[in-house]
Amino acid sequence: MAQIRIQNVRKEFGAFTAVRSSTFTIEDGEFFMLLGPSGCGKTTTLRMMAGLELPTSGEIFIDGEEVGMKPASQRDIAFVFQMFALYPHMNVRKNISYPLVSQGMKREEVNARVADVARILRIEHLLDKPVGGLSGGDRQRVALGRAIVRRPKAFFMDEPLGALDAEFREHMAEELRALHDRMGATTVYVTHDQLEAMQMGDKIVVMNHGVVEQFGKPQQIYDWPATKFVAQFIGSPSMNFLDFEGMIGIGGDSVELGGAKVHVPAAREGRAGRLTLGVRPEHVTFRDDAPYRGRVSAVEYLGTTQIVTLSTEHGDVKARISSGQAVREEELVGLDFDARTLSLFDAENGKVLISEGNEGVLAHG
Amino acid sequence: MAEVVLENVTKRFGATVALDDVSLTVPDGSFVVLLGPTGAGKTTTLRMVSGLDVPDSGEVYIDGRPMKGLQPAERNVAMVFQQYSLYPHLTVRQNLEFPLKSPLLKTPKAAIERKVREVAEVLQIAHKLENKATALSGGEMQRVSIGRALVRDPRIFLMDEPLSSLDAKLRADLRIELKRIQAKSGATLLYVTHDQIEAMTMATHVGVLNEGRLVQFGSPREVYEEPVSIYAATRLGQPRINVLPADLFAGAPAGAKSIGLRPEHIAQGEGEEALVKRVEHLGDQTRLHLTFKRHDLITVTDAHTPLRGGETIRIQPSRPLFFDAAGLRLV
Numbered sequence: 171m172a173q174i175r176i177q178n179v180r181k182e183f184g185a186f187t188a189v190r191s192s193t194f195t196i197e198d199g200e201f202f203m204l205l206g207p208s209g210c211g212k213t214t215t216l217r218m219m220a221g222l223e224l225p226t227s228g229e230i231f232i233d234g235e236e237v238g239m240k241p242a243s244q245r246d247i248a249f250v251f252q253m254f255a256l257y258p259h260m261n262v263r264k265n266i267s268y269p270l271v272s273q274g275m276k277r278e279e280v281n282a283r284v285a286d287v288a289r290i291l292r293i294e295h296l297l298d299k300p301v302g303g304l305s306g307g308d309r310q311r312v313a314l315g316r317a318i319v320r321r322p323k324a325f326f327m328d329e330p331l332g333a334l335d336a337e338f339r340e341h342m343a344e345e346l347r348a349l350h351d352r353m354g355a356t357t358v359y360v361t362h363d364q365l366e367a368m369q370m371g372d373k374i375v376v377m378n379h380g381v382v383e384q385f386g387k388p389q390q391i392y393d394w395p396a397t398k399f400v401a402q403f404i405g406s407p408s409m410n411f412l413d414f415e416g417m418i419g420i421g422g423d424s425v426e427l428g429g430a431k432v433h434v435p436a437a438r439e440g441r442a443g444r445l446t447l448g449v450r451p452e453h454v455t456f457r458d459d460a461p462y463r464g465r466v467s468a469v470e471y472l473g474t475t476q477i478v479t480l481s482t483e484h485g486d487v488k489a490r491i492s493s494g495q496a497v498r499e500e501e502l503v504g505l506d507f508d509a510r511t512l513s514l515f516d517a518e519n520g521k522v523l524i525s526e527g528n529e530g531v532l533a534h535g
Numbered sequence: 536m537a538e539v540v541l542e543n544v545t546k547r548f549g550a551t552v553a554l555d556d557v558s559l560t561v562p563d564g565s566f567v568v569l570l571g572p573t574g575a576g577k578t579t580t581l582r583m584v585s586g587l588d589v590p591d592s593g594e595v596y597i598d599g600r601p602m603k604g605l606q607p608a609e610r611n612v613a614m615v616f617q618q619y620s621l622y623p624h625l626t627v628r629q630n631l632e633f634p635l636k637s638p639l640l641k642t643p644k645a646a647i648e649r650k651v652r653e654v655a656e657v658l659q660i661a662h663k664l665e666n667k668a669t670a671l672s673g674g675e676m677q678r679v680s681i682g683r684a685l686v687r688d689p690r691i692f693l694m695d696e697p698l699s700s701l702d703a704k705l706r707a708d709l710r711i712e713l714k715r716i717q718a719k720s721g722a723t724l725l726y727v728t729h730d731q732i733e734a735m736t737m738a739t740h741v742g743v744l745n746e747g748r749l750v751q752f753g754s755p756r757e758v759y760e761e762p763v764s765i766y767a768a769t770r771l772g773q774p775r776i777n778v779l780p781a782d783l784f785a786g787a788p789a790g791a792k793s794i795g796l797r798p799e800h801i802a803q804g805e806g807e808e809a810l811v812k813r814v815e816h817l818g819d820q821t822r823l824h825l826t827f828k829r830h831d832l833i834t835v836t837d838a839h840t841p842l843r844g845g846e847t848i849r850i851q852p853s854r855p856l857f858f859d860a861a862g863l864r865l866v
Contacts, residue, residue: 337572
């Protein structure tokens with residue numbers, strides 16, 4: 171198995187820069203997510219790791235060995251695509267054993283490996299069936315089997331669940347993660363679905379316009395986003411942004427928001443001008459005597475919780491509160507923000523200001 | 536606006552029973568969402584109301600009037616589909632006017648102008664009226680196609696997954712918008728989806744369909760809190776309700792075969808031990824995948840729980856639902 175290190179990797183397609191200077195490390199055995207909107211460079215990054223594209227500059231290390239300019243066949247990795255391609259004229263067993271047979275492996279060993287893979291994927295009963303009659307899930311399992319059977323150093327997956335419907339995707343996501351936990355192989359997984367990334371990943375890289383916006387554990391990225399882009403991309407509903415003119419100095423622990431004083435984690439850097447206060451919906455609570463006011467414009471029932479949309483002088487704010495709490499549309503309520511959880515962004519460049527709250531996560535860059 | 540009633544409607548396509556004796560009332564001014572997986576009969580129900588299909592037996596009434604023999608155009612219903620179909624060579628205004636300019640209606644010019652303006656404002660596309668339809672974003676196009684239904688003042692709006700081809704952010708915005716439009720205009724809406732979030736957040740009434748049968752009809756809260764069967768219970772709630780053998784915990788009533796526990800209805804700290812298999816940090820909450828007496832279950836806990844895989848916790852049901860051998864709820 172393998173550690174993968176990406177160092178200052180850049181990729182240009184003619185005048186278009188798909189990836190600008192990415193640097194991050196994927197530790198051995200990690201389930202690692204490359205997350206971002208379409209066109210952010212995540213698939214290009216993955217394809218460079220796999221050797222399907224060559225970087226314009228920078229280095230890629232697999233287990234300490236620089237492989238940036240090596241073709242895919244020399245990297246000992248397996249790639250699983252969104253559209254799983256199986257050989258239609260072969261049965262399941264032949265599809266899975268094909269990569270081994272074509273390497274010239276002995277028949278006994280091939281059989282042992284296929285049996286092993288079929289057991290891991292729980293498809294032993296399908297081995298002698300033609301692939302034509304299989305369900306979508308079973309086809310995906312066979313495609314995985316073909317990747318696993320080679321025992322590569324790492325698995326690369328490009329939106330492998332993208333074509334499945336929501337219910338089945340959830341199921342396969344769990345299965346993939348469980349499979350990873352059984353095998354412990356380094357896995358790099360590309361997705362644009364933030365929930366999938368949070369749910370499955372040990373670590374996440376969030377990319378936008380070819381730039382790595384943030385890199386870390388899912389909960390850390392959620393709690394302490396490095397940029398407004400990350401804050402908005404991760405979480406549903408996304409983080410509320412309240413734009414205001416104001417200032418905060420080093421050590422300062424509050425800002426003036428529309429005449430109301432809002433406490434924030436103590437600042438480690440100062441800024442004056444256009445700022446954005448970032449508040450997650452679950453950190454907004456209603457308190458009658460809170461000075462910051464909002465008017466309820468929509469209520470969405472979600473079972474145990476409800477999402478309440480409020481109009482404030484700084485735009486819409488969404489709150490996630492218990493559905494046991496009665497809320498009426500048009501009602502005017504006082505809003506409290508949980509001070510320990512707030513982020514302040516420089517509205518000009520979208521970067522978060524370092525504070526007591528996020529310094530532990532962001533200090534290392 | 537109008538009340539729509541389906542009375543014992545059955546529809547077969549060859550050997551498949553698409554609708555099996557469905558009786559359903561869409562009250563005047565309500566937002567009824569039909570929820571179910573592919574093949575449950577949602578779209579067929581819409582087609583029965585619109586007149587695009589006719590029942591093999593049973594009757595459809597709009598405002599007390601039987602629809603038998605009436606063509607879609609004679610029923611005064613408006614449909615919005617998943618795929619917006621606008622006239623690409625026309626402007627937004629011309630697209631919106633189009634249904635009003637039908638020679639059947641003979642709408643006066645001033646009335647058309649007023650109606651288009653009104654609808655454009657409600658849908659927040661007033662500033663785009665002179666744009667070509669093709670110059671709009673996906674969300675704007677879908678709003679125009681909804682607008683084209685709105686200008687007509689039909690007796691009922693029939694919508695078939697109108698948001699499913701849009702991206703997540705836009706879908707979230709349009710959910711609120713649609714609900715606001717419906718509440719403001721007092722329109723009656725019959726809406727089909729397989730997305731439980733849409734059903735829960737927009738509906739005044741949810742109709743749960745399973746293999747052509749209407750299994751439950753009630754407010755989202757009723758269906759969520761008081762499901763009539765395991766099937767209905769699994770339709771709402773993410774992650775899904777845990778369904779386990781009833782005797783796994785003490786205190787199951789007589790006749791109970793299964794116990795249904797929503798992930799948030801499992802109390803932690805007391806009860807019997809479960810092994811934490813996996814901890815999923817989703818940001819606002821954390822999911823625990825547990826093994827309890829050789830059964831898998833999922834519960835939710837505090838976002839910043841210190842728990843890790845391999846540890847054990849004590850759990851007990853807090854608001855259990857019990858079901859009999861046929862999967863029906865025991866009360």
